[in-house]
Amino acid sequence: MRWESIVRFKSIGVVLALAVIVAIPVGYAAAGEIHSCWDKIIAVTDTGPVVGLRTDTMNEFLGIPYAAPPVGDLRWRPPQSAARWHGLRDATEFANHCPQFSTPFGLQSFDEDCLYLNVYTPAKHRLWHWGHGHPVMVWFHGGAGFLGESDDYDPTRLVEDEDVVVVTINYRLGFLGFLAHPALSAEADYHGSGDYGWMDQQAALEWVQRNIKHFGGDPDNVTIFGESFGGLSVNAQLASPEATGLFHRAIVQSGAYFLNTTPLAAAEARGAQVATVLGCPDQTAECLRSVPVTTLLANQGSGGFTGNIDNKVLTGPIGLALESGAFNQVPVMEGSNHDEWRLFVALSFELPTGVATNNANYAPRISASFGGALPAPLVAFIANSVYPTANYSSPSIALGAVGTDGIFACNSGKWIRRMAELVPVFAYEFNDQNAPELFLPPDFVSGMPYGAAHASEIQYIMDVRPVVPAPALTDDQLKLSDTMVSYWGHFARFGDPNSRHTPDWPQYDPAADLFQSLIPPTPVTESTFSLDHKCAFWGM
Numbered sequence: 202m203r204w205e206s207i208v209r210f211k212s213i214g215v216v217l218a219l220a221v222i223v224a225i226p227v228g229y230a231a232a233g234e235i236h237s238c239w240d241k242i243i244a245v246t247d248t249g250p251v252v253g254l255r256t257d258t259m260n261e262f263l264g265i266p267y268a269a270p271p272v273g274d275l276r277w278r279p280p281q282s283a284a285r286w287h288g289l290r291d292a293t294e295f296a297n298h299c300p301q302f303s304t305p306f307g308l309q310s311f312d313e314d315c316l317y318l319n320v321y322t323p324a325k326h327r328l329w330h331w332g333h334g335h336p337v338m339v340w341f342h343g344g345a346g347f348l349g350e351s352d353d354y355d356p357t358r359l360v361e362d363e364d365v366v367v368v369t370i371n372y373r374l375g376f377l378g379f380l381a382h383p384a385l386s387a388e389a390d391y392h393g394s395g396d397y398g399w400m401d402q403q404a405a406l407e408w409v410q411r412n413i414k415h416f417g418g419d420p421d422n423v424t425i426f427g428e429s430f431g432g433l434s435v436n437a438q439l440a441s442p443e444a445t446g447l448f449h450r451a452i453v454q455s456g457a458y459f460l461n462t463t464p465l466a467a468a469e470a471r472g473a474q475v476a477t478v479l480g481c482p483d484q485t486a487e488c489l490r491s492v493p494v495t496t497l498l499a500n501q502g503s504g505g506f507t508g509n510i511d512n513k514v515l516t517g518p519i520g521l522a523l524e525s526g527a528f529n530q531v532p533v534m535e536g537s538n539h540d541e542w543r544l545f546v547a548l549s550f551e552l553p554t555g556v557a558t559n560n561a562n563y564a565p566r567i568s569a570s571f572g573g574a575l576p577a578p579l580v581a582f583i584a585n586s587v588y589p590t591a592n593y594s595s596p597s598i599a600l601g602a603v604g605t606d607g608i609f610a611c612n613s614g615k616w617i618r619r620m621a622e623l624v625p626v627f628a629y630e631f632n633d634q635n636a637p638e639l640f641l642p643p644d645f646v647s648g649m650p651y652g653a654a655h656a657s658e659i660q661y662i663m664d665v666r667p668v669v670p671a672p673a674l675t676d677d678q679l680k681l682s683d684t685m686v687s688y689w690g691h692f693a694r695f696g697d698p699n700s701r702h703t704p705d706w707p708q709y710d711p712a713a714d715l716f717q718s719l720i721p722p723t724p725v726t727e728s729t730f731s732l733d734h735k736c737a738f739w740g741m
Contacts, residue, residue: 381472
């Protein structure tokens, strides 16, 4: 039985009856626990029962362990099974999230015991779902691979309006999640290391397969979705043979920015350098595991993490898998935002330096945007001929266009075209020029408008914890939000975002190159995406 596993209870008699229905041993329902759970609900997992909260809109089960704490000897090892517990486990508060310093994109934590997930289910079970359960959507948060947590995303609108089950997860970040090292590879039976954060995501998906039916979800209809590094993670799971069968649809939001995955040897070489910096010149796994978490955080920098070809999660570059067809072939929704890089113009250049982008620093900032990887003559050509500042309202806007096109938009378009030859793909561009900015102040040096910046679309799908005061969505923006929630929910249910209540969104055809432009109040289909973002110049 699927739905009997979630029941509201208000008396000792009902709890005891529930124990019989779901075969919970009597010892789980101690009298002292029953009286504290009058307005709560119970669900059974394969490691023990949990007690969650019922709200007016949905049921919440927070802080459920999906793997053992990756501490001590389990640091830098694949996730292990969570231990069973006895009695009813409280699931009414978020658990620890993974270690990081405080930033606009994540809350400070130093606790490595962080492999927890949250389950949100509809408050009412609709009769037409009996027998197969609700579609399930599993969210991978962003944060460049070293920031972020599950706690920041409230999926009420998806759960209530689209009748889906949403799961949000924590996964290991930074060095703890993605450090490769020869000593760690020597320990592993697959002769690789790193990508532990992506293994955590797979462990969470395995937990969903084993348990989600007890929360009213359908384990045969699971959609993974994520933004930024979360979107890159979706691409990694598409490419991973280890993820086969764990999901059935995929939504990539701004996640196509680095699919030429680092080879293991290069990642290990960097890891050896890191070990020396961390005080482990002997290059042993034992020494690495003794390094305090605060020391790891202080030395991991802020350049972001992209995983490596570790011989387990990935056996080759992500991009090559998507291009060759050697990926988990499921329906895909993928897109980017019209002004992605403007967030980073502020975050990486103007806020830290207090200097607006100008004609003197424009070319150096273009070079820095690409990590110094572009030859100097190419940088000069981009600055003077392809994106001259005279063609834009300010040098800051010009720099935003360079990064948006060369890092996000055209990469997204490239992989959309490749995958569309093999699976159904629906392509979008989020383009609300007045989207509220939730993370950075509006009054920074140049005063550049953020436009449809990186991460600005998430608030139209889920409620997000704001860092700075931001206006509420306008009526037109709320209409766009309603449409986007419908698109995301219908895609999760059917592998197609369309419904009779939303503007038609055509399946992507490389010959037509049509994207759904998500603009308020009503999305439209556009045919100029590649031209607008100069993708011919970028070779995409």
